[in-house]
Amino acid sequence: MIGRRKVITGGIALAALVGAGAVYLRDTPGTATYFAPDGVALRGADVVAYFTDGAAVIGMPEYAHRWSGVTWHFATAENRDAFAADPIAYAPQYGGYCAWAVAAKKEIFSTRPENWSVRDGKLYLNFNDQVQQTWEEDPEGYIATGDAVWPEVRAKLS
Known part of the structure; x- marks a missing residue:
């Protein structure tokens, strides 16, 4: 008993x-703005490589940079330095959370580095292949909605 x-x-x-x-x-206090499992932004994806290589590339801890309360990994010292010089130019929209979920559901979902899109010089990430396909059907519409609701969604993180 x-x-x-x-x-x-x-x-x-x-x-x-x-x-x-x-x-x-x-996320833990101070890291809620960016999707950062275990304190590493975007599962270690090199955000600069999306722009320079047009591909999802996983960075390495030896090329790390700390910004906005999280650690960002890069594939090269050059990418790290480019990010450090202008992080806003490379940081993903909606904190690296699923762009579709922010726009369509006003929710935060995790993302996978291989589900991405650069539109008008901005990086957007998504949850999985199916969500990425849905996102690609109307990216401009999802971006307009996501931009409008992101402040409300972001407030849920703190």
């Missing part, structure tokens, strides 16, 4: 774990 004290203690421990998980999913 399980005693009342064990049930209460177990419930408190479970609540603490669930609460800790919720905080992690929403």
Whole structure:
């Protein structure tokens, strides 16, 4: 027979774990602006490479730069230095969260480096291949809506 004290203690421990998980999913304080699992922006994708190479390239920790509360990885020292000189030019829109989800659902979804698009000199990332296909059907419409709702969605992160 399980005693009342064990049930209460177990419930408190479970609540603490669930609460800790919720905080992690929403990012830790100071990193909520950018999608940064484990404190590394965009799962380590080199954001400069989207513009220079036209491809998703995973960066390396030895070419890291800290900006906006998170660590950004780059494939080369040149890419790191370009980002450090003008991070706003390369940082993804909507904090690197799924652009479609921001626009269509007013929600934040994680992203995968290989689901991306550069439009008018700005980087947009998406959740998966299917979402990327949907995004590509009307990128201008999703961008207009996303730009309008991003301040509201971003407020949910803090």
